[in-house]
Amino acid sequence: MRRVLAIGVGAGDPAQITVEAVAALNGADVLFELERGTVELTLARRALIDRYVTRDPSPPIVAVTEPARDRRAADYVGAVDEWRSRRADAWAAAIAEHVPDDGCGAFLVWGDPSLYDSTLAVLDEILAREPEAFRYEVIPGVSSLHALTARHRISLNRAGDAVQITTGRRLAEHGWPAGVRDLVVMLDADCSFRHVLAEPLDIYWGAYLGTHDELLRSGPLAELAVEIERVRGEARMRKGWIMDLYLLRRR
Numbered sequence: 486m487r488r489v490l491a492i493g494v495g496a497g498d499p500a501q502i503t504v505e506a507v508a509a510l511n512g513a514d515v516l517f518e519l520e521r522g523t524v525e526l527t528l529a530r531r532a533l534i535d536r537y538v539t540r541d542p543s544p545p546i547v548a549v550t551e552p553a554r555d556r557r558a559a560d561y562v563g564a565v566d567e568w569r570s571r572r573a574d575a576w577a578a579a580i581a582e583h584v585p586d587d588g589c590g591a592f593l594v595w596g597d598p599s600l601y602d603s604t605l606a607v608l609d610e611i612l613a614r615e616p617e618a619f620r621y622e623v624i625p626g627v628s629s630l631h632a633l634t635a636r637h638r639i640s641l642n643r644a645g646d647a648v649q650i651t652t653g654r655r656l657a658e659h660g661w662p663a664g665v666r667d668l669v670v671m672l673d674a675d676c677s678f679r680h681v682l683a684e685p686l687d688i689y690w691g692a693y694l695g696t697h698d699e700l701l702r703s704g705p706l707a708e709l710a711v712e713i714e715r716v717r718g719e720a721r722m723r724k725g726w727i728m729d730l731y732l733l734r735r736r
């Protein structure tokens with residue numbers, strides 16, 4: 486049976502890839518490259534392959550063109566489901582065509598595959614349709630969340646306490662979640678911390694973590710919000726894209 490690997494490759498710093506991930510990359514017969522995101526991220530993945538894949542001959546890299554998502558759809562969940570289904574079609578075809586019988590194909594996943602990433606959901610969807618298509622394994626990676634806490638030298642949780650992880654969209658729509666003291670916000674296109682400025686919060690913010698463009702700020706949210714918005718806006722303008730996340734910690 487074919488094998489498929491979802492390999493977490495870290496969130497930006499090429500040194501933050503595990504020994505297990507490097508071994509998995511070298512064990513694959515084909516590496517799938519998903520054509521999405523920015524050119525810079527594609528180049529970053531290529532740099533990882535160039536640096537760590539030492540197998541000779543190196544496995545071919547096959548680009549899988551990702552279908553476009555309808556971002557204007559009123560039914561967000563329905564649109565994402567429909568998109569995942571079309572992605573499953575494209576991935577299933579690529580796996581069937583390029584992974585030899587009893588061979589192994591690998592998807593390089595940004596950060597860790599279990600954190601706000603749809604790779605596993607797409608693979609599950611293929612298997613729901615065709616259970617014998619392949620079996621898959623997940624190789625964990627250093628997530629952007631852990632890159633953030635490491636850079637700020639903080640624990641993710643406070644002693645005996647809980648942490649919630651959410652999206653910028655949810656924070657903007659629902660405000661500060663009841664009963665939560667520590668909130669990680671990812672996938673935030675619009676500085677959603679603006680919606681909770683009245684709360685007594687500290688922010689630990691990071692952008693482009695692990696790269697040469699890394700930006701960090703930490704301190705009282707009320708004092709830093711304007712500066713982070715400005716710095717973030719300038720960086721986004723300069724580079725044409727941004728990836729950032731933050732921990733909000735109630736004092």
Ligand SMILES: C[S@@+](CC[C@H](N)C(=O)[O-])C[C@H]1O[C@@H](n2cnc3c(N)ncnc32)[C@H](O)[C@@H]1O
Binds near residue numbers: 496497628729
């Ligand atoms: C689709 S999610 C992927 C998360 C990834 N699976 C992980 O483990 O970090 C993309 C979001 O992760 C965060 N992110 C990923 N890489 C980042 C980086 N190098 N610096 C800052 N944020 C990052 C941002 O919040 C971004 O919007």
